Amino acid sequence: MLNRELLCRKVDLEDNSVIISRDNYRLSRLWVYPTFVILLVKRLQRGNGTECSEESQSLRKIGILHFAIAMFRMIVAKLGCTRHFFGGVVLTLILLCPFFASPAIAVEISKANRTIPLNASGDAITLTEQQLIGGQRKFNGSCAQCHLDGITKTNPDISLGPQVLALATPPRSNLEALVDYLHNPTTYDGVASLEELHPSMARADLFPKMKNLTEDDLRNIVGYILVQPNIIGDKWASGKSGR
Numbered sequence: 001m002l003n004r005e006l007l008c009r010k011v012d013l014e015d016n017s018v019i020i021s022r023d024n025y026r027l028s029r030l031w032v033y034p035t036f037v038i039l040l041v042k043r044l045q046r047g048n049g050t051e052c053s054e055e056s057q058s059l060r061k062i063g064i065l066h067f068a069i070a071m072f073r074m075i076v077a078k079l080g081c082t083r084h085f086f087g088g089v090v091l092t093l094i095l096l097c098p099f100f101a102s103p104a105i106a107v108e109i110s111k112a113n114r115t116i117p118l119n120a121s122g123d124a125i126t127l128t129e130q131q132l133i134g135g136q137r138k139f140n141g142s143c144a145q146c147h148l149d150g151i152t153k154t155n156p157d158i159s160l161g162p163q164v165l166a167l168a169t170p171p172r173s174n175l176e177a178l179v180d181y182l183h184n185p186t187t188y189d190g191v192a193s194l195e196e197l198h199p200s201m202a203r204a205d206l207f208p209k210m211k212n213l214t215e216d217d218l219r220n221i222v223g224y225i226l227v228q229p230n231i232i233g234d235k236w237a238s239g240k241s242g243r
Helices: 002-030 032-046 054-079 082-100 129-142 144-150 162-166 175-183 208-212 215-235
Strands: 115-117 124-126
Touching (some): 129 144, 129 208, 129 215, 144 215
């Protein structure tokens, strides 16, 4: 009788250990899904090496969220692991946050790096991080097609690098001068107008994207351009990706 009772207890303990092991296995499998989602996000954000418009980026993020939700619904359905579901959701949202954050705010930019020349008189201006975020978004949506990472695809010899801008006529290496260029673009030597060839506010009828840009947008775009050498150094306008 005693041996039978001990045997039953042994069987019960073994059954419990199997249940515990099964739960641990399910929990370990649960961690695979957030990891897979993160790897997918990294791949999608890397893209094909080109900039996407704001609309494309928004659609991509919505797609990623739908994918994450579908994955967790599958976890509940297949694994029956509801008590770990919310932990997995929280984990994935925490891991996804850095990828949905704007690169401009992922790392705090110092005041010194946000300070750029204002005009030809030598005055300076310190931009806010919000201005840089706005400038980056507008630059990616309106300018990056031809000026990705500061290069000029149509004329590689004339980039958006600080030295090149400073040697233009008139010099375009300060905020007011480069904003003026976006209103009335000229050749590098300043002799002829390029308003029919380069996007400008003067000929917004030829370049529809310019119609949606305000004066603040122009200043933010220019601010973003002039700040980049302070942030990524020689990678800006070098043909090497600064991201």
